Amino acid sequence: MKRSILTALLAGFASLAVNAGEYNISVDRVQIDTGDFVKEGIGYNGASPGPILRFREGEEVTINVTNNLDEMTSIHWHGLILPFEQDGVPGISFPGIRPGETFTYQFPIVQAGTYWFHSHSGFQEPNGAYGAIVIEPEGREPFRYDREYVVQLTDKHPHSGDRIMRNLKTSADYYNRQQQTVGDFFSESARNGFVATLRDRMMWGEMRMMKADIEDVQGFTGLINGKGPEQNWTGLFEPGERIRLRFINSSAMTYFDIRIPGLTMTVVQADGNNVQPVNVDEFRLGVAETYDVIVHIRDEEAYTIFAESMGRSGFARGTLAPKEGMTADVPELREPPLLTMADMAGHMDHGDMNDDDMAGMDHGGAAMGSGMDHSAMGHGNMDQGSGSSLPQDPFYAQGSGLTPVASNGGRFLSYADLRAQNPLYEYREPTREIELRLTGNMERYEWSINGIKYEDADPIVLQYGERVRFKFVNETMMTHPMHLHGMWSILDVGEGKWNPLKHVISVAPATTVYMETEVDAPGEWAFHCHLSYHAAAGMFRKIVVEGGPDDQVDVSAVAREGGDA
Amino acid sequence: MKSWSRGVLLLPLIVAPVLSAHADKDRAVDAHSAGAQWGIGAEKFEYRYSDTGEELAVVEGDAFYGSDELKFRWLFEGEWEETHDAWETVENQFVAQVPVDDFWDAKGGIRIDTPKGPDRVYGVLGLTGLAPYWFEIDTNLYLSDEGDASVDFEAEYELLITNYWIVSATFETMVALSEDREIGVGKGLNYTEMGLRLSYDLIDRAFSPYVGVVHERKFGDTADFAEGDGGSTEDWFAVIGARIAF
Structure with missing residues (x-):
């Protein structure tokens, strides 16, 4: 009896040893080279992006974070379920990590999947303070793959976060270089008629709203795993393999529409949770979201991972190749979308930010009135007018200029396609x-x-x-x-x-x-x-x-x- | 002590409570809020050559510090005349600015004019913002230490030839409710100034050189005063300069 207790105890210790990992992260000033520009930034363990942290479900992790900056920092474990003191939000979870201080995070890993981590202090994250987390599940996964890569995207900007914020506050369209021009007016007039185009401009002008208001911060270089389009991050594979790509959008501001021309992607996980597999040609990766997809490559060809920003002001590019140095064609950016009256509807229905601002409401009402009168014209002006004939994604306003369309005319992932693979919670009525x-x-x-x-x-x-x-x-x-x-x-x-x-x-x-x-x-x-x-x-x-x-x-x-x- | 310097001394009394309130904010807000911002720039920084051979250097600059709810702004306008080697206009405004609507700010403060001629100090009440159809408007009511009131009005419209080549059209006027002969201000409409400038955003929106034309015309008694002083009442200028913002 005694003996079996002892064995059990020893076994317990053994498993504890296996299931307790200690990790060290230093927060450092680093140089970030995007291929377009070199910028001083913040990174982890001397680089941006930081390391890929690989945990195991059930593991008790200890993470020592040493702040080598001359300012406060923090690390937030994005998507992880953990005690709130370990969540890394200064002023909410904990005070933050002082310069020179080593803060020890300690929490159990109670989930599996693809996640990421980033600073939650000031604009350290846009300045480079982010990394990936991959958690191996305790049990078997409901899909098969031979090889995996983290594909972590960001929108690295030549300006620091503080400067971007200041510029936006001084002039909200500071970085918007997709505004409609005189040339656009004339080409649209030729298409839709001068009067209709003028009315359209007057309608938006009265609201003081811009159709091109899709990406606040343009002028970035899209990076995949820290590499710009020219530096071309490459993941190698053997023909015939199934490759799991763990897409993470660590951008400050940018949504990416992602495709791998020539390959169908099977989405198997969203935000770290397994979903019922969906085959798609393209998907939109919102800021801070993750999607895991599996691609099956049979031939000995290179394939481009092409991530266009939602507003088409920039892109990230990488390559899957059987041999180092092999590349595939890099597509052109598609035409920038424009917002439509449908995207403005929420603003007009509810007036402006200040509820007491009835003047704003009145204005909205007036514009809506004239918009209604010429609703046919409004549609004509959508430019991507074909949108109305496509199956509507319920997660976009009817007639929205932002409704995504797959570049090959195929299937574009919608939120409506996502189904949990293995529900964590029983369904019950909300309280x-x-x-x-x-x-x-x-x-x-x-x-x-x-x-x-x-x-x-x-x-x-x-x-x-x-x-x-x-x-x-x-x-x-x-x-x-x-x-x-x-x-x-x-x-x-x-x-x-x-x-x-x-x-x-x-x-x-x-x-x-x-x-x-x-x-x-x-x-x-x-x-x-x-x-x-x-x-x-x-x-x-x-x-x-x-x-x-x-x-x-x-x-x-x-x-x-x-x-x- | 000049009356305007008393006004300047009052400024710290207004600014101090705002700054200390900021220091009291809790950490979470500090860590996650953009907080106070600042900016400095010159909407106009240019040299003007008139059709009569007059040469002027003109600066219209401003600097601000503050939050969404309250900003302090310093506005400077200067006109330096080549032939007289003198500042024809030196105007400093110190105003506090608060939002009164989604698109409009009210401002109030003082304006201190210290040109070559007699000085003036004004109380300022103004409205600045974005009107429908993208007109940038700035209008102010001034009350001088001599008891004279005047109103100015400025509108600007930007036309995007491309996203970097921009034509900006400006209109500026001033109406005095009473005469101030000493500084050449007649009762009624004083002047209009219209400008057309073609700029190119060379470095972000921080440095945008431009060329343009400006038409200036004086009216009524103001025109007569100007003529009496040997000045002109109507001028066309060619301008070259840059818009600067940091």
Whole structure:
């Protein structure tokens, strides 16, 4: 008897040894060379992007983070389910990591899949402070592959984050070089008639809104695993192999439309969670989202991974090749899309950011009136007018200029295609609904939730054990990737328990999207738009989960500690 | 002590509470909010050659610091005349600016004119913002230490030839509600100034050289005063300069 206890104990220790990993990360000033420019930035272990952290599900990780900067830093483990003190958000989870300090994170790994990590301090993330996380599952995966690569994208800009924020605040269209010109006016006049074109411009002009308002921050170089299009990140393979590509969008601001011309991609995972496989020709990777796809390459050819920004102002490019140095054609960027009246509808229905601003409402009403009168013309002006004949993606406004279309005319992944492979939660009725209007003032570059910026807002208080239904109403003309820390976002695609688990929910202009959250993580969490400059401008909330399984979490103590730092 | 210097001394009293309020903000807000911003630039930084051989250097610059809710702005306008080797216009405005609508800011403060001629100090109340159809508007009511009131109005429209070549059309006028003979201001419409400038964004939007034409015309008593002083009442200028923003 004694002996068996001893054996069990020893076995326990052994498994503990196997299942406890210690990792060291230093936060360093680094040089980032995109091929187009070299920029001083921030990286991990001397490089940007930082290392790929490989964990095992069930492992207890210890991560020592040493801050070699002369400013505060932090690391947030994006998408990981962990105790809130380990979540790495300064002022919410912990005070932050001081210059010279080594902070030790310690938490169990309770999930598997593709995730990432990044600084949650200031604009360190756009400045280069990000890396990938790959978690191997305890059990077998429901798909097969021979080889895997992390494909981590970013939109590296020659300006620092602080400077970009300042420029946007001074002039919201500072970086927008896709604005409609006199030339566009004449070519459109030739197509749609002078009067119709003039009316269209007057309509948008009256609202002081721009059709070309899709990418706030242009002028970046798209990077794949830290390499610019010319530097051409290459993943090698043997013909006949199935290759798993773990796509991660670590951009500050940029959505990417991704395709590998000549290959069909099988989407097997979204935001780290297995989904029922979907074959697609192209997919849109929102900021901070991840998708895992599997491609099967039979021949000894090179294939280009082509990631066009949603607004077509830039791209990232990499190659899958049987031999180093082999390349495939790099496609041209497609025509930039333009927003339509459909994308403006949310803004007009609800007036502007200030609820008391009836003047804004009146203006909106007037413009809508004239828009209605000439609705046929409005459609003609869509440029990508063919959009109306395509099957509608329910996650875009009807007639939206942003509705994605596969470049080969094939299948473009929609949120509506996502089904959980193995639901984590039983489906149950939500206990209540919280409406969150995504609001802003583009001209002033102010972003907010329910018209209130973070600095003026009270936290959203949730009760442990409830299931909350969040209703996102996008009243702006921008697309917002909303990220909830600490708990899963169950995207409502109308499939009950098969609704997929995500950590980022992208909400297109003038749409309403629902997600549900099982409130199963006590403590204080961040919740925000993951576009860096939208979050910093105020589209951010603190979420407080009251109560808990043991009700011992002293939330206020941590908050005080944070406040004193 | 000149009256305007008292006004300047009051400024720190306005600024100090704002700065200390900022310091009190909690860490989470500091770590995740853009906070106060600043900017400095010159909308006009140019040399003007008139059809009568007059040469002028003109600067219209501004600098600001502040949040979405409250900004402090310094506006400078200077006109240096080559032939007289003198500053015909030196105008400094110190204003606080608050949003009053999605697209409009109200501003209030003081304006101090210290040109070659007599000095003036004004109280300023203004409105600045973006009107429908993308007209940038700036209008102010001034009340001088001599008790004279005037109103100015500026509009600008930018036409994008391409996303880098930009034509900007400007219109500026001033109406005085009473005469201030000493500084050449007549009652009623004083002047209009219209400009057309073609610029190219050479370095981001930080440095945009331009060429253009400016038409200036004085009216009524103001025109008479100018003529009496040996000046002209209507001028065409060729201009060369740059728009600068940091």
